[in-house]
Every structure is written in structure tokens, then in C-alpha cells.
Amino acid sequence: MNITKQKPFEEILESLANDTNIYIVGCGECATQTQTGGEEQVADIQARLQEAGKTIVATDVAHSTCHELDMKRIFRQNKAAAATADAFLVLSCGGGVQSVREATSKHVVPGADSLFVGNTKRNMVFEEKCSLCGECVLDEYGAICPVTRCAKGILNGPCGGTNMGKCEVDSEKDCAWVLIYNQLKSEDKLDKFMKIHSPKRWNAVERPGRINGRTADEEKGAA
Numbered sequence: 444m445n446i447t448k449q450k451p452f453e454e455i456l457e458s459l460a461n462d463t464n465i466y467i468v469g470c471g472e473c474a475t476q477t478q479t480g481g482e483e484q485v486a487d488i489q490a491r492l493q494e495a496g497k498t499i500v501a502t503d504v505a506h507s508t509c510h511e512l513d514m515k516r517i518f519r520q521n522k523a524a525a526a527t528a529d530a531f532l533v534l535s536c537g538g539g540v541q542s543v544r545e546a547t548s549k550h551v552v553p554g555a556d557s558l559f560v561g562n563t564k565r566n567m568v569f570e571e572k573c574s575l576c577g578e579c580v581l582d583e584y585g586a587i588c589p590v591t592r593c594a595k596g597i598l599n600g601p602c603g604g605t606n607m608g609k610c611e612v613d614s615e616k617d618c619a620w621v622l623i624y625n626q627l628k629s630e631d632k633l634d635k636f637m638k639i640h641s642p643k644r645w646n647a648v649e650r651p652g653r654i655n656g657r658t659a660d661e662e663k664g665a666a
């Protein structure tokens with residue numbers, strides 16, 4: 444899921460300095476899980492903005508704010524409120540913010556910073572394990588990603604700074620290469636550990652990414 448953290452309230456207020464009527468949008472998926480843009484956080488920011496003199500014309504926690512058609516549908520349903528809004532404050536990842544961008548031509552303000560795509564360890568504990576490099580090489584590394592989990596992202600490790608299984612960059616974190624070694628050893632595949640890997644194809648994924656999985660007939664139907 445997309446891990447976000449809410450922006451400081453003063454920063455949000457500054458972005459909304461020239462706007463009076465605010466429409467707040469939250470997200471029922473990732474931002475709810477990370478407690479940055481769920482029902483509770485939307486209600487909290489609503490109260491704080493009202494206290495700061497703003498008028499809240501509507502609040503909505505979309506099922507998934509990154510679903511562009513759904514955002515357009517929500518604003519169609521709340522046409523009157525959307526029409527009176529000076530600005531839309533979006534408590535979600537940057538994808539959700541830009542989904543709202545597609546659904547209105549008015550001022551759109553991000554209420555959160557997007558950090559990484561994270562795994563959920565337990566409630567409110569998230570860890571980055573994949574950085575979406577476009578060409579997954581996990582099979583070479585015992586399904587532990589050096590690109591993401593090694594602080595230096597090295598494909599032929601360890602770097603030499605590993606200390607008692609911890610990373611020299613952050614001693615609170617495990618050295619990914621110790622984890623890789625232990626895993627490959629347990630699978631009796633240390634030959635993989637000795638292999639020299641060539642540089643990754645960093646252009647394996649183009650930015651901005653786009654996939655159109657629709658058939659030609661489906662595209663024709665949509666036209």
C-alpha cells in the first residue's frame with residue numbers, strides 16, 4: 444500500500460491561505476490504514492480548519508481516491524458542494540491528489556506526503572520491501588530485495604560495513620545482505636551468493652508508467 448504521512452497543519456493552512464470554502468477528500472484504502480486520511484483524520488482536519496476560520500463545504504472518504512472515474516462520480520453526486528468549493532484538500536497519496544486534479548479544475552491541495560510502497564508488519568508498522576524497479580530479480584537473492592532493502596542498493600554485496608548483522612548506514616536495520624546470505628544458505632544455494640550480477644536495467648520501467656490492458660474491442664466500445 445502507499446505509505447503517507449500527514450503534512451504539518453501550518454503547511455496545509457498556508458496552502459489554503461487564499462481559499463475560504465474547502466472540500467476535504469480522504470481515502471478509504473491506504474490513507475485509512477496509515478491513519479493519514481481516513482474518516483477520523485478527515486473529521487480532525489475539518490475541526491481544525493473550521494477553528495482557523497475556514498468553511499467546510501463537504502467531506503468525502505472515497506473508497507479509493509486513486510480511482511479517477513469514482514472521484515468524478517463523487518463530485519457529480521455532490522455537484523452543489525463542489526461548485527461552491529474554492530479548494531479541495533486531499534488526504535491521500537499523490538496518486539489520489541492527482542485523481543482529484545482530473546475531476547476538478549479548481550485549486551487542489553495535498554494534505555499528505557507520499558513516502559513509499561510498504562508492507563504492513565502489524566497495525567501502523569510499515570516497511571518498504573519493493574521499490575517497483577520494473578524487473579524483479581528476487582529469485583537471485585532468496586526473495587529479499589537488495590535494490591530496496593540494502594541502504595546502498597548494491598546488487599553484489601555486502602558492502603563491507605555490515606556489523607553484527609546490522610547495516611552501517613542505520614544500525615537499527617538488518618543488513619539486507621546478511622539476510623540474503625542466511626536465506627540462500629538455508630536453501631543450499633550459496634552458489635547464487637557467489638555470482639557476480641551485472642548492472643540492473645534501470646530503464647525496465649518507463650516513467651510515467653502506463654499499462655492499457657483493454658482489448659481493441661473494449662477500447663472501441665469506450666470511444
Ligand code: SF4
Nearest residue numbers: 573574576579580588
Ligand atoms: S527487484 Fe526489488 S524493487 Fe525490483 S521489483 Fe523485485 S522486489 Fe521490487
Ligand code: SF4
Nearest residue numbers: 593602610611618619
Ligand atoms: S551494511 Fe548491508 S544493507 Fe547496509 S549498505 Fe552495506 S550491504 Fe547494504
